Amino acid sequence: MPPKTPLNWGLLPPPFLLPSSTRCLLQQNAPQRSRPAIAYTSVRTIKSTFKPKPDRFAHHPSKPALNSTSRAALERKAHSTPLRTGLLALKKGMTAVYDPETGKRAACTVLQLDRNEVVAHKRRDANGYWAVQMGAGQKEARNVGRPMLGHFAGAGVSPKRWVAEFKVRDEAGLQVAVGESVGANWFTPGQWVDIKAISRGMGFAGGMKRHGFSGQPASHGQSLMHRGMGSAGGSQGSGSRVLPGKRMPGKMGNESVTVKNLKVLQIDEPNGILVVNGCVPGPKNQIIRVQDARGKPWPEGPMSTAQLAPAEILVNPDGADVATTTASS
Template identity: 75%
Template sequence: MPLKAPLNWGLLPPSFLLPSSTRSLIPLIPLSSHLPKPSHTTIRTIKSTNTPRPDRFAHHPKKPALNSTSTAALARKAHSTPLRTGLLAVKRGMTAVFDPESGKRTPCTVLQLDRNQVIAHKTREKNGYYAVQVGAGERMAWNVSKPMLGHFAAAAVSPKRWVVEFKVRGEEGLKVGVGEGLGAAWFTPGQWVDVRGVSRGMGFAGGMKRHGFSGQPASHGQSLMHRGMGSAGGSQGSGSRVLPGKRMAGNMGNERVTVKNLKVLQVDEANGIVVVTGCVPGPKNQIIRVQDAIGKPWPKGPMSTREIVPPSIAPAVAEAVATAA
């Protein structure tokens, strides 16, 4: 057993606690050298029976290294970060595509790319992450702030209406140079994409329309509460309050929505048209972010503008590849 610290027994109390008649006798008392010196002040308290939990941030040689660094955070997100940048498109409307062989009708949305150009690169060393800043559209110079005019001038691009960042996994996603333009050929027919946009705002809506509540009974005796929400919270059992996150009536729509795993049906490089299956959030002329789907295998698409094959020579290239094979 380890040695215990000596107790403070046998020691004289402090002089200010002694009466005045005894203070004069303190110098006459012989002090023996074997008396222990006071080591600590004993504090009476309640000893807890629960052992303290180990600090998860304390380093121990038997434990693995901590993963709370920014580098480890990027590594954890690598599996869900696309390899290359996405593009900005404008929603033009919905239509349908018919399969000539089976006659199957597939609803689809037409997206048009509007002068997408790379404005800047974000690097791990300078910004803490890898991303490609893409601008689309056009805006008059007098309607752009001076800092943004300088930002566009440094990239040698015209003022853009929309500026968006697309995160990429690493440096291989920065192969598209600053100032280069990207068109519809950036996507290939048959690949999967994720689209993001702001949904159509529908104003203030009740609980039945906004959240699909069933409402109150429509029988006799129900007084003007047919479409009412009902109870908003319990009494003593839930603290006599409305719990956070309670679904109530409020503003419906006008929020960012992501639609995953839409298949690219057609690509028209000359007109900048990309046709995807299904519906896309937002009204017509809404700006949409289009990027490679996270939940599907990464497409074998181009990583730079030099790898994009122009549509005019695409059949010849395909024939040459088939001949070589």
């Protein structure tokens, strides 16, 4: 229905409908205007009784909203960004060690570091963040593309099988120069680390194995549905549909998993061995990322290779080298 024309109550009719005497009086008493008057029609609205909502990017309604710039985002994450780079390692398997103080037997995982070298640095002015690009392993040059061959040649390192980035808080985390090698003595026994890897793939799994469902009753009268998940959704109450996010059978595993706060038990610098307490995601020979734990105080470890403990070489009286150990071990 089209809007109705507002009625201008109290206004005189058009001049051509008025008598001549009345028109003369109106012309004498009318003020001098440069433009014709425009009738104003007020708009009636409803005044809101709700208070303005606080900004959803503010920590508290009384505090100002956070900035949406990239620099402000880095400042918000600074408290949980590691001070130094992490390393790439291979999961070799699980074993057990005894605590010499308590005598308790603890399960542990053996990790091996394979030729970790710094490939590149990512800087705030050029890339938008601070990070160290680390490469590990070995790969034949004929199996590497030309862009990556040039990337490795510019860093002065051999072609790597795995390349990963480790974000650091600021420029102080880039003290490890490009091309330098980092070993197991980068970590110290007793410190805490976070490990991130791809979990072992289970394939298609049912609801009982994937989500821990109890299954259907095993009593009399139940047939062929002992391990079924049962009803997936209600009728009228939930809109006659299956709600999004419903836990159902599907592919299990083969996803990124992070295990936090694992304690470093032992290190073996000559062999590149790192022993951590507990289990690590992924199958054997799975590549994993090891970095300082974010939920614990930052360790007082080395920030550059120059601060690493030098290796001590034990020499026989005859002059032959016997063994190579590190000062930390």
